[in-house]
Amino acid sequence: MSIATGPAATEDVADASTTTTADGAAPMRRGRAVGQLVACLAVFGALLVYVAVADLSSVEARNLSTTRLLTLSWQHFLLAMAAALLVIVLAIPLGILLTRGPMRRFSTPITAVAGFGQAAPAIGLIVIAALYFGTGRFPFVCALAVYGILPVLANVVTGIDGVDPRLVEAARGMGMSAFSTLVRVELPLAIPVIMTGVRTALVLMTGTAALGGFVNAGGLGTLVNTGIKLGLDNVLIVGALAIAALALFIDWLARIIEMAATPKGL
């Protein structure tokens, strides 16, 4: 699974803006979206079929039942979503703050600090969180969020800073308050860039949530962990493939939301 990073995210934005302006390009994009959904559903369906029909030993069967695969996938999805929610709640207000007049000068250092979160090995972050706050879901989700905050924070700042300053001035010149200008002009225009950051973070955290297996946080990582510990290759591979399929699915979902959330005239 390839993980998109900051610079790749910005490139994606440029791509998005050209596809929306050029006619004809939109259906192609829709075609790609359908293809991606079909691919991840196909992989997941194949895994379910395998789990149902394969000749498994009793240890394997305990780890690879249909219900167990579905439950762990759902847990995994929730872990990633919870972390994403936390990231959004933290990064969007912080990002907005960093584009406001006097706070602007903190924008570079704080983005750099957020960069450490991503540069640090994810496993280290998660273990530290487990050491200080115990194992289980909540500390794990927090550690994931730290890991995923950078792309969102960076894209909120880039997105808002990228809004044509003349439009902001036009808004203020018409008598819109600073807050109203933010909500009705700056944020709507920055949505495509912000959503790209959110999508990047989601995919990143879906992959990283596999480490939840090591700290008792649940999710598909449990299969990977068990597979490694007990030397059950098929359990390990099913877990890894399911994570990849889920990451693709979440990316697809985020793309759909991104398309729907992008204001029509852009």
Added chain:
Amino acid sequence: MSETDVTNADLPADGPEPQVHGQRILLDGVTKRYPGQKAPAVDDITLEIPAGEIVMLVGPSGCGKTTTLKMINRLIEPSEGRILIGDEDVTHKDPDELRRHVGYVIQGAGLFPHLTVAKNIALVPRLLGWDKARIEARVTEMLELVNLEPDQYASRYPRELSGGQQQRVGVARALAADPPVLLMDEPFGAVDPITRQRLQDELLRLQEELRKTIVFVTHDFDEAVKLGDRIAILQVGSAIAQYDTPEAILANPANEFVEGFIGHGAALKQLTLTRVRDVDLHEAAVARVGDDPAQAVAAAEELGREHVIVLDGAGRPLRWLPLRALRRPDALTRVARDENLESVSLASTLNDALDEMLTSSHGVVVVTGRRGRYEGVVRIETVMEAMQGLQSPAHEAGRVTR
């Protein structure tokens, strides 16, 4: 060969003066110092802008025009001095409240790309808390005012409009809440010359009806002469080199700086002072869509013309047709509009007309009046005569004597 003079129905003959809606603006000892700069960008400017007039701020780049303009709606806060709109000192008013009553148009229109044309225009009325029905009616009215078909354009997004159309919407948006004062910062700087000329004509037409107080920044002296009731020529630091009517500035430049700014060919610039409506138009051979081509040919031959201007049902010019194109009996049933038809309006200057003529293969330019209806044509001879008239010392500024 007889040529009938066409009288201009559009001339504000002897009807009552339209009501002035604008308010005067007074800049009183206004200075702006940007932090970290030694010399002030605007140094103690005092300028009175009379109600209902268009005052042009013109000067070289960086002389402080934009800064001066933006201090009026306090996008830039003055360092010193006060600014009055009407009798109210606005330097201490709530800036958002102030700006809702001051129209503001910038280069490239500054339309919000994520809002439809209608929503863009409705912005300030919404901020002022107008009710929905009133806003809707106002949007329709404003689109009609700037010659954009409401049904066709209201629900479009800005990127679906041409540059000129965007600029029109920009003007409509600025006027939507009926502010007494309109500030325009090089609004027509980013469009092609032909579109610019049309937008200028339209602004003049609007102003005839609206009589707002308009402060208009430009670096183009011709534009200043064409649009301005008065021109303030500014030097570095927004120092006023001369503040007077275009006629007076052209006739008596106050100093070398102004002379330099007017540049050479002041006689030619006088053409900018004369409007198409000030000269006698000529009559071309006219045919309407649906007319009998044979009759049109006969009429044209009687006038001794080789081309006919075809008008649509609403009397708007469509295109020139040579007589040989009228041989077919169905030649006038359907005539396509020539998008590049050279035309000017009654508010255009002779300079504009001359520009159009130089690109025309006919040596004439079609003149349109209200709602784009055909009024007549201007010929190159008319422009030459006007120039000779202007050069004779006895001429009265702005009026051609024949």
